[in-house]
Amino acid sequence: xxLTEDDVRYVxxxxxxxxxxxxxxxxxxxxxxxxxxxxxxxELDTANIEPMAQVLGPGAPNPSIRADRNVPCFxxxxxxxxxxxxxxxxxxxxxxxxxE
Amino acid sequence: MAAGIRNQYEVVIGxxxxxQLLTRSKLFCGCSTRFGDPxxxxxxxxxxxxxxxxxxxxxxxxxxxxxxxxxLNCVINPQSRFARKNYFYPDLPKGYQISQYDEPLAEDxxxxxxxxxxxxxIGITRVHLEEDAGKSLHEGxxxxxxxxxxxxxxxxxxxxxxxxxxxxxxxxxxxxxxxRLKTIMLYLEVSDxxxxxxxxxxxANASVRxxxxxxxxxxxxxxNLNSFRFLQRALAYESERQIELLENGQExxxxxxxxxxxxxxxxxxxxxxxxxxxxxxxxxxxxxxxxTADWKEEARSQMPELPDARKQRFTRDYALADYDAAQLTxxxxxxxxxxxxxxxxxxxxxxxxxxxxxxxxxxxxxKREIAASPVPAASLAELLRLIAEDAISGKMGKEVLAEMFNxxxxxxxxxxxxxxxxxxxxxxxxxxxxxxIAANPKQTGQYRSGKAATLxxxxxxxMKTTRGQANPQxxxxxxxxxxxxxxx
Numbered sequence: 001x002x003l004t005e006d007d008v009r010y011v012x013x014x015x016x017x018x019x020x021x022x023x024x025x026x027x028x029x030x031x032x033x034x035x036x037x038x039x040x041x042x043e044l045d046t047a048n049i050e051p052m053a054q055v056l057g058p059g060a061p062n063p064s065i066r067a068d069r070n071v072p073c074f075x076x077x078x079x080x081x082x083x084x085x086x087x088x089x090x091x092x093x094x095x096x097x098x099x100e
Numbered sequence: 101m102a103a104g105i106r107n108q109y110e111v112v113i114g115x116x117x118x119x120q121l122l123t124r125s126k127l128f129c130g131c132s133t134r135f136g137d138p139x140x141x142x143x144x145x146x147x148x149x150x151x152x153x154x155x156x157x158x159x160x161x162x163x164x165x166x167x168x169x170x171x172l173n174c175v176i177n178p179q180s181r182f183a184r185k186n187y188f189y190p191d192l193p194k195g196y197q198i199s200q201y202d203e204p205l206a207e208d209x210x211x212x213x214x215x216x217x218x219x220x221x222i223g224i225t226r227v228h229l230e231e232d233a234g235k236s237l238h239e240g241x242x243x244x245x246x247x248x249x250x251x252x253x254x255x256x257x258x259x260x261x262x263x264x265x266x267x268x269x270x271x272x273x274x275x276x277x278x279x280r281l282k283t284i285m286l287y288l289e290v291s292d293x294x295x296x297x298x299x300x301x302x303x304a305n306a307s308v309r310x311x312x313x314x315x316x317x318x319x320x321x322x323x324n325l326n327s328f329r330f331l332q333r334a335l336a337y338e339s340e341r342q343i344e345l346l347e348n349g350q351e352x353x354x355x356x357x358x359x360x361x362x363x364x365x366x367x368x369x370x371x372x373x374x375x376x377x378x379x380x381x382x383x384x385x386x387x388x389x390x391x392t393a394d395w396k397e398e399a400r401s402q403m404p405e406l407p408d409a410r411k412q413r414f415t416r417d418y419a420l421a422d423y424d425a426a427q428l429t430x431x432x433x434x435x436x437x438x439x440x441x442x443x444x445x446x447x448x449x450x451x452x453x454x455x456x457x458x459x460x461x462x463x464x465x466x467k468r469e470i471a472a473s474p475v476p477a478a479s480l481a482e483l484l485r486l487i488a489e490d491a492i493s494g495k496m497g498k499e500v501l502a503e504m505f506n507x508x509x510x511x512x513x514x515x516x517x518x519x520x521x522x523x524x525x526x527x528x529x530x531x532x533x534x535x536x537i538a539a540n541p542k543q544t545g546q547y548r549s550g551k552a553a554t555l556x557x558x559x560x561x562x563m564k565t566t567r568g569q570a571n572p573q574x575x576x577x578x579x580x581x582x583x584x585x586x587x588x
Contacts, residue, residue, distance in 0.1 A: 014377055016188055053181065053382030061390035068123045068160035071130030071144075079140045079148060079252070087241070089139045091250035093190040096236065 003032040101340055105347060109308045111339040112316060113268035114225075117281060119260045119291045120232070120299035121164050127231045127258035128155030128198065135297050139251035147256035149193030154385050161229060161258040162389065164290040165205055166399035168260060169227040171284050171406055174209030179390050180228075182383040191234035191250050199230035199261075201380045205389065211284075212408070213276045215269070222277055223265030232257040260290070266305065266316065271335035275328055278302060283407050287432045295327055302331055307352070308342045317342070318352040322366055324359045334359035338366050410435055418448035427456055433470045440477030446484040454484060458498055462505045474508045475501065483511035490571055496520055523569040526578060529562065533575070533582045536561045547583050555579060 008028045012019045019027065073079075080086040085093075126133055129146035145153035166176055183201035209224035234252040241249060262281065268274045282293045282300060293300040307319035322338050325331040337359075342352050357366040405413070407429045414425035414435075429435045434455070441451040459480065463473060483504065487497045492515060503514045514520075523529060536558060537544055547554040555576070562575045 010377075014186075014379070054384065054387055061392055062157070062159075062387065064156055064387060065159045065162075066130070066156045068125050068158050069130060070125050070132050073131045073142050073144055074148075076138065076140050079143045082150075087247070087249050089251075090237065091140070091190070091252070092247050093250060095238065095244070095246050095248045096190060 003028055003035060007031075101344065106340070106343060108311055109339075109343050109346075110311045110313070111270055111335075112266045112307045112309065112319075113271070113274050113335060114266040114305045115262075115264045115268065115274060115277065116303045116305070117262045117264075117278065118301040119168070119262065119285055119293065121161050121258040121260055122289065122291055123158055123161050123164070123258055125158060126256035127158050127161055127229070128256055131256065133257045135299075137253055139253060142253040143255065147193075148252060149195070149255075155198060155383075157386060157389070158258060162205070162391075163395070163399045163402070164258075164288075165227060165229050165260050166391070166396060167288050167403050168262070168285065168290050169206030169209065170396075170400055170403060171288060172206075172209040172211050172224045172227060172262070174206040174224055174227055176206045176391055176396055177203065178392075179203065179388050180205045181388050182229075182386045183380045184383050185230075185378045185380055187378060189233065189236075190248060191236045191252070191255070193234070193252060193255060197231060197233060198383055198386070199380075200228035203388075204228035205391070211277065211280060213273065213280055215273050215276065220267075220273075222267045222273075225263040225265055227260060227262050230259050230261055231255075232259050266307075266319075271332040271339070274304060274335055275332045278328060278331060280407070283430060287404055287407055298326070301326065304331065304335055304338075306335055306338050306342070308339055308346065317346075318354050320352065320354065320366075320368075321356045322359055323356060330359055330361055333361075333364065334366055337364065341366065404432070407432075407435075418442065418452070420448065420452050424452045424456060428452060431470065437470050437473065437477050441481045441484070444478045444481030446481040447488060450484055450488065451481070454480060454501070458501055459505075462502060466505075474506075475504050479504060479510055486511055486515075491515075492520060493568075493571060495572075496568060520569065523566050523571065526574065529566070529570050529574055529578050530582065532562050532565050532570070533558075533578050536565065537579075537582055537586060544583060544586055548586070555583070558583070 005024050005028055008024050008031065009019070011031075012024075012027075076089055080089070080091065083091045120133075123133055125131060126147055129144050131144050131147055132142045134142065146155055169176055180200060181203040182198050184196040185199045185201070186196045188195060204226045206227040207225065209227070210221045211224060212219050212221050214220075232254050234250055234255040237249040237251065238244060241247065264277070268277060285291045285293050285300075291299055295301075302325045304322045304325060305319045306322060307317035309315065309317040320338060320342070322334050325334055338357065345352055353368070355368045357368050359366050411422075411425045411429040414420050414428060415422060418425075420428070427434075428438045438451060438455050441455060442448050446454075459473065459475065460470075462475075463470060468474075480501070483497060483501060486492055487494055492500065500511055500514045500518075500520065503509070503518070504511060507514070509517075540558075540561075543554050543557060547558070558579050559572060559575050562579065563570055563572065
């Protein structure tokens with residue numbers, strides 16, 4: 001599978017990235033190289049092997065689960081401490097603009 | 101549109117329902133899920149999406165979904181998996197929602213509804229668990245033209261998503277399905293299903309096809325259906341819109357449409373806006389969810405008798421009419437109240453009538469729920485016993501109940517205070533009847549000359565002199581006897 005420039009532009013759009021024509025060319029090569037390597041891994045026959053999405057093999061069912069209990073939360077000012085532009089008790093963001 | 105044209109088409113509807121679970125804490129952290137708190141006061145690194153924070157699954161949320169899934173006759177998967185659904189929106193701080201994708205917690209169930217007098221099974225495709233996003237506020241601020249505000253209290257709140265098969269055939273079907281679903285969720289106590297607070301949300305997929313066709317038409321997704329009325333109206337509008345397009349030789353465009361309740365119509369959102377590629381992939385921060393037989397059994401053991409089963413039991417054990425049983429079981433609290441009245445000794449049919457008409461009327465007038473009824477079930481049963489024993493008439497009983505409702509007093513207390521008691525003693529009533537007959541020779545003559553309706557007037561007079569306390573049936577019998585005994 002060869003990556004096209006359209007593929008690069010599509011991925012960039014999903015990531016909300018604006019790329020220059022030069023960047024599209026550059027990333028086509030770089031992403032293509034990564035995918036090429038994945039193709040190599042695909043040569044291995046894994047038909048009878050369960051897909052593994054998690055490297056931690058569970059020793060018991062659901063080793064990490066909690067009861068429905070409340071713990072103290074951040075005070076509002078801490079919650080908003082990282083906000084670059086907080087409003088009254090709220091995060092303020094540029095209004096959500098419909099993208100063309 | 102002419103009904104003739106409409107009848108040439110079949111409407112096909114599937115629903116996607118989101119139910120907010122009644123947990124104390126969020127799905128992946130211990131923050132409170134309380135509605136209405138000051139903004140951004142129920143957050144932590146997990147639900148703010150801060151780097152390095154890791155989700156830990158809320159066990160009770162899983163149990164609740166299992167209960168709902170079992171009630172919807174679904175298969176619970178012994179292993180399911182969380183997945184990341186990636187998209188950018190300011191109220192989604194992580195840039196992805198933790199949801200379930202190809203391995204949901206439960207699938208392949210059904211729910212029966214009543215449709216046009218018969219029962220019909222609506223397939224349930226899947227039931228899964230996911231987290232909610234925060235809340236965006238786009239209006240009401242001085243700079244709302246250029247800024248939006250975000251409250252992340254809701255971020256990470258557990259949601260159950262229920263997806264149906266395209267088995268619904270009319271907006272009424274959809275309304276009926278959602279009503280039944282809501283009742284079940286309330287019985288299970290897994291959600292408060294409050295639509296105004298957003299704890300029950302519904303999207304619909306709708307298409308139309310020529311009647312008899314086996315091929316599905318192009319569907320649209322209708323969003324923003326945040327009330328039962330809107331759901332029905334939006335689907336009626338949308339199906340008519342699609343039929344008109346087809347009738348005019350145009351095509352239905354697959355798109356997402358929003359219901360505008362002010363305009364009473366749906367309008368298309370620009371397709372690009374929601375043309376997402378969510379790039380789902382397994383959530384690496386969570387292990388697969390394993391449902392053991394024990395856990396499933398634990399969920400099953402917590403399930404109450406469900407509305408349909410209870411309704412059937414009511415018609416069987418209490419000999420109630422279908423309609424009454426359906427009314428009584430439409431809410432768990434009402435059904436529970438009714439059963440308490442019966443257990444306290446009331447005759448089941450009488451108890452049903454009084455609960456459904458008199459008590460519900462009083463509750464409705466004072467805008468109260470059955471759980472807050474000032475008349476406890478045992479008190480209503482006591483009143484019904486007094487009526488059954490002819491200690492007071494049914495008519496007086498209604499007055500007594502209203503007073504009990506207002507004052508919280510028991511039936512005997514109210515009756516003592518008001519000097520109310522039923523007069524059933526034939527001698528007292530006969531005396532009263534004779535007096536009236538003697539004082540009204542004209543009406544007596546009318547009755548004797550065959551004007552039977554005059555009897556009603558006599559009954560009224562006796563009731564009046566006995567201040568409504570005489571038993572009307574006894575009065576009628578005695579009057580008939582006395583009137584025919586009058587000498588010409």
